[in-house]
Amino acid sequence: MTNMISPFGTPDSSLPIREGTPPLTRPTKEEVVAMPDEAQKLMENTWADQKARLDAGQFNLDWLEGRHILLAGATGAGLGGAFASAILGTNKAASVTILGRDIKRSINFETGNLMQAQADSLGMGKRFHWMNDGMAMEGKPLETLLDALKEAGADKVVYINGVAAAISGLLPGMPPIYIKDVDESGLFQWQLLPLSEKEIAITNFVMGEMAVTFPSVLEANGIGVEISAFADWRGSLDKASRDPNLREYGRHGAYSSSLYLPKEYLQEATRSAYGTDRKVLDIFYPMMRTRALPLIPGGMTVAAVNERLMDLEGITRRDVPELALMGLDFMGKALTDGYDNPFPRTDDHDVHLDEWMFEVIARLNNDENSEFYYKNWM
DSSP, rough: OOOOOOOTOOOOSSSHHHHHHHOOOOOHHHHHHHHHHHHHHHHHHHHHHHHHHHHHTTTOOOOGGEEEEEEESEEEEEEHHHHHHHHHHHHSEEEEEEEEESSEEEEEEEEHHHHHHHHHHHTTTEEEEOOSSSOOHHHHHHHHHHHHHHTOOOOSSEEEOOOOOOOOOBBBTTTOEEEEEEEEEEEEEEEOBBBHHHHHHHIIIIIHHHHHHHHHHHHHHHHEEEEEEEEEGGGOGGGGGOTSSSSSTTGGGGTTTTTTTHHHHHHHHHHHHTSSOOEEEEEOOOOOOTGGGGGGHHHHHHHHHHHHHHHHHHOOOOOOOHHHHHHHHHHHHHHSOOOOOOOOSSSSTTTOOOOOOOHHHHHBBSSSTTBGGGGGGG
């Protein structure tokens, strides 16, 4: 029996407990009607931010010239969508192929439509493909992708994976983790629940095993891979937060319990490629305000505290459009300038705030007279 000493493995008796994770919600009719305009504004704002940085010489994407780009999970408001924005916006790539798996009534699907329209306006023709069957290592979806790449003239690709599909919860035998969060009623705490074997398998496979195996599937079918790039977060490195015997247990929330699982595949694939002729980057990003963040227990709350600490330290937050350019810049340098770091960091501006952040979150409360009243830190 573990003697729990972590404040994140012990419930706060002053706060209500909710079991599980934030529920998925269906969009309202009004939200569905507004989606095309929202998607348009998202894409316009993303490219406006990126174009200003490129025009100012902050980043150079000339390396895209003549290269074939394969983007997995590249629709919507996340990092993948911002990669696609920059690549289409610069109009340098020989071809762009986007893999998604989005329901029709979603911002992701609407941005996919807009990307197709943008490619059409650029006259890309068969040099652009948007396929909404998701990733697959065999069967009809893979055949369709291979046909599209051949049609685009892609004998080798730059493979960028931005897929988000993992489930928050506890692994078998692990004690509960309590994660503070906020809604209209104030501060409360999630109690993570055990995952089923199927949920664990999904979490491991989609963002982990399949993501890192996909390049070998392409190569087995005659498509070379110039470089593979994955997205990671520093919570996946915090192995101390997975040990119930330590005070650090659970401090990275769901990343301490299950969300780190697919990242271990990314890290192992990157380590294995280092020193070989294969180029693999596992790029670490900071917390990003994407549509996936509210689905992680406490995700929005942790991000809000993190941003408050950055404000207090005078640190400028890096948003998704800039972070995508930083990632593309790392890839370009690895391909053309001999950049050799397999684990680049785009979170170097705020990583040093983590210890402070953990102490603040552990003390957050609903007491208006307390220094750690949650509204003082968000």
